[in-house]
Amino acid sequence: RRSSGQFCSRATERGRASTVMMPARLVGVLVTTLAAASEAPFSAVELARLDDAALAALSRRVDAEWRARSAPRTTPNVTRPNRLGFAYAHKQTFATSDPAAAARFVRDYLGGHVIITNTSHTCDDGSMSGFDHIVNFPATADAPRGFSVHFVKNPHKPPGPNGTVPGTEINAMTLGERVEAWRAGFARGFDQFVDTHLGLAFDSLDPIIDLWTAAGHPFICRTWCCAPDDPSGCPRGVNVDFCEQGCYVEAPHGIIIEALCGLGGGNDAAKACLTKATPEIFDLCTDS
Numbered sequence: 055r056r057s058s059g060q061f062c063s064r065a066t067e068r069g070r071a072s073t074v075m076m077p078a079r080l081v082g083v084l085v086t087t088l089a090a091a092s093e094a095p096f097s098a099v100e101l102a103r104l105d106d107a108a109l110a111a112l113s114r115r116v117d118a119e120w121r122a123r124s125a126p127r128t129t130p131n132v133t134r135p136n137r138l139g140f141a142y143a144h145k146q147t148f149a150t151s152d153p154a155a156a157a158r159f160v161r162d163y164l165g166g167h168v169i170i171t172n173t174s175h176t177c178d179d180g181s182m183s184g185f186d187h188i189v190n191f192p193a194t195a196d197a198p199r200g201f202s203v204h205f206v207k208n209p210h211k212p213p214g215p216n217g218t219v220p221g222t223e224i225n226a227m228t229l230g231e232r233v234e235a236w237r238a239g240f241a242r243g244f245d246q247f248v249d250t251h252l253g254l255a256f257d258s259l260d261p262i263i264d265l266w267t268a269a270g271h272p273f274i275c276r277t278w279c280c281a282p283d284d285p286s287g288c289p290r291g292v293n294v295d296f297c298e299q300g301c302y303v304e305a306p307h308g309i310i311i312e313a314l315c316g317l318g319g320g321n322d323a324a325k326a327c328l329t330k331a332t333p334e335i336f337d338l339c340t341d342s
Contacts, residue, residue, distance in 0.1 A: 142197070142198075142199055143197070143201060144199075144201075144202065145188075145201065145202040145203065145204055146201075146202075146203050146204070146252045147203075147204040147205075147206060148203070148204070148205050148206070148252075148309050149206055149207070149208070149226035149227065149230075150205050150206070150207060150227065150230055150306065150307055150308075150309060151207060151227035151228065151230065151231055151306075151307055152207070152306050152307060153185045153186065153187040153205035153206060153207050154171075154185070154187055154205075155305075155306040155307075156187070156205040156305045156306045156307070156309055157169045157187035157188070157189050157203075157205050159305040159306060160189045160203055160305060160311065161189055162265075163262070163265050163266060163269065163271065163303065164254060164262065164303075164311060164313065165191065165256075165262075166189035166190060166191055166203065167190060167191070167192060168188075168189065168190040169187055169188065169189055170187070170188040170190070171185075171186070171187055177210065185206065185207040185208075186204060186205070186206050187204070187205045187206075188202055188203070188204050188205075189202065189203045189205075190202050191203075191254075196255075201254075203252065205309075207227060209227070213225050229308065230306075230307040230308030230309060231307045231308065232308075233247050233308035234304065234306075234307045234308040237304065237308070239272035239304075240272050240273070240274045240302075240304075242342065243274065243341070243342025244274060244276065244302075244342055247308070247310070248302055248310050250310065251302065251309075251310035251311060251312050252309075252310075252311045252312065253300070253311075253312045253314055254311065254312070254313055254314065255314045255315065255317055256313055256314065256315050256327075257315065257327065258315055258327045258328070259275075259299060259301055259313050259314075259315050259327060259328045259330070259331070260327075260328065260329055260330045262301070262313050263301065263328075263330040263331050264330060266301075266303055267330075271303055271304075272303075272304070273301050273302060273303040273331075274301070274302050274334075275299070275300065275301040275302070275328070275331045275332070275333035275334070276299075276300055276301075276302075276333050276334055276335070276336045277297075277298065277299050277300070277324075277328075277333040277334070277335055277336065278296050278297055278298040278299075278335075278336055279297040279298070279299065279316070279321050279324050279325055279335075280335045288335070289335060289336070289337040289338075289339065297316055297319070297320060297321040297323075297324035297325070298314060298315075298316050298317055298324060299314065299315050299316045299324050299325070299327060299328040299333060300312045300313065300314045300315075300333070301313050301328070301331060301333070315327035315328060316328070
């Protein structure tokens with residue numbers, strides 16, 4: 055594996071060494087793809103023995119599987135065993151120093167429609183055990199039970215309201231505040247902490263971009279779409295067949311939420327769902 059995010063295999067043809075590039079994102083589903091076909095997984099050594107044509111065919115097969123898994127589904131995927139009885143995604147919970155502000159942000163700028171303030175927990179000394187604000191999203195064909203986002207501040211739990219994690223100067227509440235101050239409205243682009251985020255899928259990002267822009271909320275957008283319009287623009291040969299658009303915004307404090315569109319719809323559909331911003335192509339090898 056290279057740091058550029060690609061998987062490399064060496065093959066020899068007529069005494070000439072050639073390199074076949076397989077996107078790293080395909081390797082993650084390689085084992086399950088082969089297992090589903092009752093085939094033994096390839097080891098790195100066995101992959102290296104494949105010639106160019108065989109490796110390219112394997113890459114196409116795994117890529118098709120990966121893209122099929124990423125497509126939106128309105129019916130259960132009956133081709134995949136549900137070994138542990140997974141039912142649905144119920145909620146995402148974040149610790150934050152200001153649950154009310156975070157909940158209002160998600161309601162106002164990401165379409166949540168209800169805020170519930172949980173006041174049912176009080177301690178023996180009369181104080182609140184914590185602060186819990188819930189934002190609910192409506193049921194859809196792909197999420198028939200809807201979805202909830204919880205924001206919680208619980209100073210009674212370790213390390214306490216003024217305590218810190220040993221070896222640091224932070225706790226769950228102050229971590230987000232410090233990252234938010236350091237991030238400074240995405241001044242550094244896509245930082246490491248952005249990878250910890252909630253992803254919400256929308257039909258179009260344009261109305262959301264309008265809201266963020268009018269309110270002056272900073273955001274950044276990234277895309278996997280780089281072909282077939284201009285394959286030369288794809289970072290190191292990856293992302294040729296897959297397209298997805300995503301814009302990231304920060305809720306109070308330091309909480310990242312990604313609004314996505316175009317999942318599984320192909321390049322044209324994905325590009326049509328985001329016209330109010332020009333996203334950069336995702337490249338894990340850059341510093342932004």
